[in-house]
Amino acid sequence: MIAEQFLTRSPELLARYRHRLEEIKSPLVADEATWSTCALQAERIIQDCAQSLRSGRPEVRSGLVQQVEGLGTERATQGIGGVHSLRAGILLFDLVFDTLAETVATKPEEFDRFRAGVRALQRGIGMRLEAGALGHDTYLLNTVREVNAAAQRQLAREIHDHLGNHVSLALRQLELHELELTRGAGPQEIGARIGAVKETLTESLGIIRDLVTQLRRAEREGTLESSFAAFLESMEITASKVRIQVNGSEEWATQPVLDEVFLVVRECLRNSLAHAGAEHVLAVVDIAPYGVHALIEDDGCGFDVSKVATAGRANGIASATERVELLGGTILFTSDPEVRGTRVTITIPLRNLPGDSVDSGK
Structure with missing residues (x-):
């Protein structure tokens, strides 16, 4: 009975899921084809949860999960980094978990079935993320080998x-x-x-x-890292206060992209130091054949993201957002004025993979 009640909310769950992905500007909802593959995995997870509610034990169809390895490779070729799948998995877990809890809220005797449904949810998402990451990493390793x-x-x-x-x-x-x-x-x-x-x-x-x-x-690379070092030196900022790490090969990105990444990350660092009053700031930039991913975290005072989103275009954060979006990327701010710390994640796809022009002289 509770399984059928839960399944009736499947369309609502998928609609809310898509809306939440659109709110964070996830590339998984950038077009209908990409969203359809994402929705299919969500539907299968929901169905496994319903079956687990019926049987009272966690049930995940592993055969369907293994298909996600190919999906991970496909997303890598589209320049969609694994971080987006991870975010989507977290969002889906929250939505489905809340729906499962609401379904059995008035039926405490069904707790064991609820627990089975939650375990199926956790395993279904976890196994899919693992399979997708494997396909994604395999693609990346093959690309590096080809380069x-x-x-x-x-x-x-x-x-x-x-x-x-x-x-x-x-x-x-x-x-x-x-x-x-x-x-x-x-x-x-x-x-x-x-x-x-x-x-x-x-x-x-x-x-x-x-x-x-x-x-x-x-020896010729590291221009991005040296640019950050020069910025910190000019601001007389010590390494104990701000730590910056650049991973990967800068040859995988064009100079205009690297320039924009530097400007955006620098703006985030300035905001952390000038407005958030942060004691420690961490910035990590990962450059891979499929895209550039950056993470900036601080322990300063948070801010109201919704208010910043509606601020004037002269606002530094709005300018950073515009720069990233012009490159076809996404930028996500996570913060709260009542909680210390701000987290900024930036993802910029690299459509032209290295090696495409390396052999142009053949």
Whole structure:
């Protein structure tokens, strides 16, 4: 009986679920095709909860869960990071849990069935997040492998086409020099030949330096992290107060995207220090082939997010939001004036995966 009562609220649950995702600007509701896959998983979780209410024991159809691994890969190709699936899972858990509790609120004798339904809910969401993360990580690892392979092929071409050609030319010039010596060539001819060899070898050294520079990309990278370091130094902020970490390769994002990320994160840091009165601030920027994800947390005084959302466009937070949205990304502020601490999460998809242009010279 309670299972049927619970199932009758399924359409309402899905509608509320979509509304909550729209409120946080989740890319899972950006288009109907993406939402339909999200709604399908939610429906299956609700059905498993209903079946668990009937039987009195947790029941999750594991065969259907395994299909989510492919869904995780699909979302990665769309530039939808795993954090969005995690947020969606938390939202769905809250909504379904409350509905389960309301369904059995007047039936304390059904507590065991309620517990079975909650366990099915937890397992269904957890197993799907795990399977999706596996597909997502597999895609990411394969992408990184392809990028490395493309870079190696490019390096091989550079060595063969440029360095190899110059070395071959220098060797040929030395062979001609030997022939001229056997023929009794004069000092002027010998000098010209030796000069040509030196010039060729000098050009070869230039090519070697260029290749070494490419191999030392790690030394050239870190521009984002160094920019943050320069900002903190200019503000005379110590590392104990603000900690910034940049992970991943900056080659996976274009310079305009990196510039915007720096400006947005810097604005968040300024707000934490100037307005929130934070004692400690943490900023983490993760750069991956599929997108850029940033997290900024502080222990300062919170603020009313709804009031900030309706503030004038000159507001710094509104400006940060606009910058992220222009890049096709999302920014989410979590704060409360009655609770210390503010959390900002930023996700920007990278549509053009690295490696797309690496081999353009083939």
